Amino acid sequence: RSTVNHTAWGPAxxxxxxASPFIVLGCSLDEYDIVHHLARRGGIEPSRExxxxxxxxxxxxxxxxxxxxxxGLAYVNATASDFVKWLVxxxxxxxxxxxLLVPTAxxxxxxxxxxxRDLRIFHRQFLWVREDELPTDREHDNFLRGLExxxxxLRAKRDILRHDVNRIVARVRTLVESKAxxxxxxxxxxxPGGGKTTVLMRAALTLEExxxxxxxxxxxxxxxxxxxAECLERIKGPAALLIDDAADHHDxxxxxxxxxxxxxxxxxxxxxxxxxxxxxxxxxxxxxxPEQVRLQELSLGEATDLVRKMRSEGLLGLKGKRSDSALVxxxxxxxxxxxMCELSGGERRFDEIVRSVWNSVSTPGLRRVLALVALGxxxxxxxxxxxxxxxxxxxxxxxxxxIGSGELEGILYRTGYAGEYLNTQHPVIASRTVxxxxxxxxxxxxxxMLARKLAPYVSRKTIIxxxxxxxxxxxxxxxxxxxxxxxxxxxxxxYANIKDAWEWNSRYWEQLALLELQEGNLSVAVSHAEQxxxxxxxxxxxxxxxxVLMRAAxxxxxERDGFLYLAEARHAVNHAIALRHRTSxxxxxxxxxxxxxAIRFFQRHRLSPDNHWRDWxxxxxxxxxxxxxxxxxxxxxxxxxTALCV
Numbered sequence: 001r002s003t004v005n006h007t008a009w010g011p012a013x014x015x016x017x018x019a020s021p022f023i024v025l026g027c028s029l030d031e032y033d034i035v036h037h038l039a040r041r042g043g044i045e046p047s048r049e050x051x052x053x054x055x056x057x058x059x060x061x062x063x064x065x066x067x068x069x070x071x072g073l074a075y076v077n078a079t080a081s082d083f084v085k086w087l088v089x090x091x092x093x094x095x096x097x098x099x100l101l102v103p104t105a106x107x108x109x110x111x112x113x114x115x116x117r118d119l120r121i122f123h124r125q126f127l128w129v130r131e132d133e134l135p136t137d138r139e140h141d142n143f144l145r146g147l148e149x150x151x152x153x154l155r156a157k158r159d160i161l162r163h164d165v166n167r168i169v170a171r172v173r174t175l176v177e178s179k180a181x182x183x184x185x186x187x188x189x190x191x192p193g194g195g196k197t198t199v200l201m202r203a204a205l206t207l208e209e210x211x212x213x214x215x216x217x218x219x220x221x222x223x224x225x226x227x228x229a230e231c232l233e234r235i236k237g238p239a240a241l242l243i244d245d246a247a248d249h250h251d252x253x254x255x256x257x258x259x260x261x262x263x264x265x266x267x268x269x270x271x272x273x274x275x276x277x278x279x280x281x282x283x284x285x286x287x288x289x290p291e292q293v294r295l296q297e298l299s300l301g302e303a304t305d306l307v308r309k310m311r312s313e314g315l316l317g318l319k320g321k322r323s324d325s326a327l328v329x330x331x332x333x334x335x336x337x338x339x340m341c342e343l344s345g346g347e348r349r350f351d352e353i354v355r356s357v358w359n360s361v362s363t364p365g366l367r368r369v370l371a372l373v374a375l376g377x378x379x380x381x382x383x384x385x386x387x388x389x390x391x392x393x394x395x396x397x398x399x400x401x402x403i404g405s406g407e408l409e410g411i412l413y414r415t416g417y418a419g420e421y422l423n424t425q426h427p428v429i430a431s432r433t434v435x436x437x438x439x440x441x442x443x444x445x446x447x448x449m450l451a452r453k454l455a456p457y458v459s460r461k462t463i464i465x466x467x468x469x470x471x472x473x474x475x476x477x478x479x480x481x482x483x484x485x486x487x488x489x490x491x492x493x494x495y496a497n498i499k500d501a502w503e504w505n506s507r508y509w510e511q512l513a514l515l516e517l518q519e520g521n522l523s524v525a526v527s528h529a530e531q532x533x534x535x536x537x538x539x540x541x542x543x544x545x546x547x548v549l550m551r552a553a554x555x556x557x558x559e560r561d562g563f564l565y566l567a568e569a570r571h572a573v574n575h576a577i578a579l580r581h582r583t584s585x586x587x588x589x590x591x592x593x594x595x596x597x598a599i600r601f602f603q604r605h606r607l608s609p610d611n612h613w614r615d616w617x618x619x620x621x622x623x624x625x626x627x628x629x630x631x632x633x634x635x636x637x638x639x640x641x642t643a644l645c646v
Contacts, residue, residue: 012456015386019396020420023054025080029067038071056083072397103128109213110234114227121227125219126241129204131155144310145410146341147425149198154205158313159198160305160336164188164295168203168270169210171293175268176212176238182261185253185288186270187246189278190295193337193428196272197244199295203270204242213239220416222466223252229259238266245380246271247281248471257288283588298339303332306339315344337428351436354429358437361407365394369402371438371446373412373422377430379475379482381468382421383450385414387457391449421468434486444490447483448497451476455501460536477502479511484518491515506536510544522552539580543590546572550597554604566601570594570616577623591624595637602644609645617641 016022017038029038055073057064068075076083088094098116102123109128113119127135134151143153153159168186175184190196201216208214213235217223223243232239243249253269260267271290273281282290298306307327310316319327331339338350361367369392376383389396402408403422415421424430434443454476457469475482477498483491495512502508509532516525529545546569553565573594580590598617602609609617621641624634 015384015390015453015456019384019386019389021053023056024073025056025083028057029055029064029071038073056080103133105130105133109236110231111236112234114230114234118227118230121224122215122231125217125221125224126215126228127218129201129208129214129216129242131205131209142313142315143198144313144315144340145344145425146337146429147413148423148427149201151201153198154201158309159202160195160298160302160309162195162199162202162295162302163299164199164293165202165206168199168293169206171291172203172207172212172240172268172270173210173238176240176266179264179266181264182288183257183265183267183269185257185285185290186268186293187278187282187290188270188272188293188295189275190272191335192274192431193335193426194295194297195336196274196295198336200242200244200270200272204240207240211237213237215239215241217241217243217249220468222464223249223256225252225256225259228256232260232265232267233263235267240267241269243269243271245273245277247273247277248380248466250281250284254285254288257285297333297335298331300328300332303328303334303339306331306336307343310340310343317344319343337426341429351432354432355437357411357429358433361411363402363407365392365398366402366407368392368442368446369394369399369422370408370411370424370433371442372450374424374430374433374438375443375446375450375476376472377424377427378434379472380427381472381475382415382423383472384457384469385420385422387450387453387469388422391446391453444487444494447476447487447494451494451498452501455498458505474507477507477511479514479518483511484515504535506532506538506541509535510541513544513548517548517551522548522555526552537579539576539590542572542576542579543593546576546590547593547597550593550601553597554600559605559607562601562605566598569597573597573620588624591620592637594620595624595641599637599640599644614645 052074053072054076055068056076056078058077058079060068060075060077065075078086098120102119106119106123106128107113114122134155136152143149143158149159168188171186175186178184188196188200190199204214204216228241232241243253246253249271253271257269271281272278278292282292304324307316307324311320311324316327327343331343341350341353358367358370361370369388372388372391373383385396385399389399392399399408403412403414411425413423413425415423424433438446451473454469454473457467458473462470463474477483479491483494487494492515495508495515499508509528513525513528513532516522516528525548526545529541529548532541533545535541549565549569549572553562553569556562556565573590576590595617598609598613601607602613618641621634621638
């Protein structure tokens with residue numbers, strides 16, 4: 001127990017022990033440390049776990065066996081060595097990592113075969129989409145109830161026949177046949193709940209059926225561009241990569257496209273994301289020519305298909321008495337999720353349905369569990385079960401029981417290997433829950449507790465690897481828009497409450513600087529931004545530093561002080577751009593901060609820029625036009641700058 005609050009390893013170990021299946025070998029149950037950790041399990045029944053936790057000990061008496069049962073451990077009467085010998089024999093032949101991860105049929109997929117390491121990484125991150133080899137999804141309810149889609153839904157053909165699928169498939173076929181020098185990129189976007197993930201999954205299946213090898217990104221970490229490039233270069237015939245939440249991987253997509261450049265392969269990439277995030281993806285990859293595909297609202301035929309399928313599944317509820325034509329008229333032109341929820345929700349509107357789900361959970365601890373998972377899912381990520389248990393302090397037995405056959409059944413779902421993560425029904429439902437249903441005080445507590453419980457899982461190594469916990473923590477700490485819009489006046493209190501857990505991290509000081517900047521505390525904002533770059537040299541920390549300095553220059557009481565701030569801001573912008581080139585990070589923010597900041601400074605102080613400043617801003621505009629050419633903002637900024645220079 002002494003390690004729990006003093007190292008990153010201690011809290012993470014305690015969390016995992018509370019929520020994950022494990023085997024106790026060579027340890028009695030009367031040791032204080034293990035009793036302390038096991039108490040958090042709350043006596044979960046082994047049957048509730050995907051994989052049972054075991055306590056292995058020879059000839060344990062009834063008292064010890066009762067203790068094992070109290071902690072949810074299945075008793076195995078054996079010595080440690082005998083148990084391990086039995087385990088090895090029972091599992092023979094023990095497969096190698098390559099045999100576990102790489103499909104057998106892949107032996108005919110490549111010529112020549114990539115290295116075993118590249119094969120393992122690529123096939124761990126990408127699912128080769130073949131209808132007879134689709135994964136089985138655990139604890140998954142019917143997609144037509146408003147859940148995120150699973151491969152079992154597509155296998156059962158519960159998804160709606162969307163015209164956009166045929167549009168994407170036809171376009172991909174044209175693109176792969178062109179053998180372009182750089183693999184072309186399609187970016188599918190839609191409103192939240194519009195059905196982009198379902199369309200992307202169905203497009204993957206359809207592409208495979210039409211002879212284009214289809215690989216769907218299923219990794220939870222950083223996409224390995226080296227392994228992907230090595231495998232794609234050796235694939236026989238045309239291939240397509242399909243990547244959901246593509247904005248999270250924009251750097252890796254760019255690097256992959258550049259690695260494959262000049263090889264004229266029959267390869268295309270299809271990314272998908274929500275419309276606000278996909279626009280940023282397209283802007284950051286503008287130099288590579290991404291092509292937008294906008295997902296349409298439900299057409300007459302699609303709405304008809306939805307109504308018929310929901311009626312066939314018995315999901316129309318009170319609306320079942322109405323005719324198909326009346327329900328089709330109601331849902332035509334809507335986004336998919338809203339249409340499904342309102343069809344199955346009686347006469348209630350979508351927000352009323354979300355509120356009724358929250359009100360159906362009456363136990364305070366389980367409400368806290370729901371709020372924590374909804375907060376994570378609203379930011380785009382599942383939450384590790386162990387983290388939820390630690391943040392809510394609800395026994396894991398209670399959580400699993402509630403999800404299996406209690407208050408959270410059909411509301412929260414276990415996902416990932418051995419159910420190690422928790423999700424709500426859908427991120428749109430999670431977002432509505434967070435913003436419209438969870439009481440303000442409880443939501444603030446959830447922000448604080450989730451940030452503190454995630455801290456031990458985040459390090460520079462996990463940030464580089466882009467683990468789920470690192471990415472979720474990054475979004476959770478973001479002042480704009482997440483903290484500022486959700487917590488409002490309590491934003492400062494939030495950062496103060498997590499300081500001891502996060503002050504080692506540059507992002508913490510960067511976001512605190514943005515808070516001070518918004519509130520007009522320029523000297524404090526500059527100090528925090530300086531501390532962020534002192535902690536870590538990174539394009540984003542230097543961009544934030546430049547943004548703060550530009551604002552300080554704009555509001556400086558005199559020209560002399562203003563120019564001092566402006567000169568330092570120019571240095572920060574130049575350094576951010578240099579770091580970006582060094583790390584291959586594609587981001588327009590440094591250019592925008594430099595150009596917009598200079599314009600605001602000279603406008604505010606009613607000055608005409610001299611040749612020194614004209615050359616610098618003109619250079620930034622020229623770089624922006626060449627490297628990020630499709631951002632319309634550059635034309636507007638150039639117009640404003642030209643007017644100043646007249």
